[in-house]
Amino acid sequence: MRAMRKPIFLAALLLSGTAQAAPMQPPVTDQFLLDQLELAEEIEGRVDGDLNGDGDLDTVFVVSSPDERHLYVVLSYHGEVDIGHEPAGDFKLEPDPLGPAGLTINKGVLTIKDLTGGTTALSATYRYRAVKTKERQRMRLIGLDATVYSRTYAHDGNEMSWNVATGDTITTLLKLTGTGEDRGYDKLYTRKFKRPVRTIYMEDTPGAEEELIGVTKAK
Numbered sequence: 001m002r003a004m005r006k007p008i009f010l011a012a013l014l015l016s017g018t019a020q021a022a023p024m025q026p027p028v029t030d031q032f033l034l035d036q037l038e039l040a041e042e043i044e045g046r047v048d049g050d051l052n053g054d055g056d057l058d059t060v061f062v063v064s065s066p067d068e069r070h071l072y073v074v075l076s077y078h079g080e081v082d083i084g085h086e087p088a089g090d091f092k093l094e095p096d097p098l099g100p101a102g103l104t105i106n107k108g109v110l111t112i113k114d115l116t117g118g119t120t121a122l123s124a125t126y127r128y129r130a131v132k133t134k135e136r137q138r139m140r141l142i143g144l145d146a147t148v149y150s151r152t153y154a155h156d157g158n159e160m161s162w163n164v165a166t167g168d169t170i171t172t173l174l175k176l177t178g179t180g181e182d183r184g185y186d187k188l189y190t191r192k193f194k195r196p197v198r199t200i201y202m203e204d205t206p207g208a209e210e211e212l213i214g215v216t217k218a219k
Contacts, residue, residue: 051110052075071091071092074088096116097115121150144162164197
């Protein structure tokens with residue numbers, strides 16, 4: 001969704017609750033999501049699962065258009081007097097997908113796998129957990145993996161695995177080998193090091209390719 005429409009969408013979400021008690025709040029309906037879309041927008045994908053351990057099904061979905069893709073996380077809640085949904089995070093995905101983003105929720109961890117680009121591709125994997133802050137529950141980045149490579153084996157590549165929660169980072173050079181149908185990549189010069197641990201919420205998710213370039217150029 002375009003930046004100018006984001007507040008409108010979140011406001012509609014906050015108004016979707018009802019004033020009644022319930023043992024479990026169902027996830028956001030497909031129809032509610034479709035009702036918020038504008039011309040040329042579509043739901044690229046969604047997944048439901050319990051992100052914060054309260055037993056309610058939360059929802060993660062991607063809204064895409066010809067020039068933009070935006071991921072949203074919506075937490076369901078139920079209290080003594082009301083039930084509803086509240087936003088917990090969102091960020092922009094790369095706009096040139098080579099297929100829909102892969103969305104999974106397992107043991108409270110949200111994993112997003114996204115492949116973008118063209119002949120030169122960027123494979124990015126983001127991992128998040130829900131955490132409580134003074135204001136609300138938010139999604140915190142706990143892991144970011146990135147790989148840049150040639151889908152036609154035209155050049156070398158690089159990959160990075162960053163455990164944001166511990167700072168542990170691994171970088172590797174993907175060295176092009178072979179010729180013709182035997183072309184492939186060898187993993188060379190693996191480097192392990194620690195980065196400073198910091199809190200990164202979903203809205204502040206750094207660009208996967210920019211992070212990869214930054215750590216591979218660092219001495």
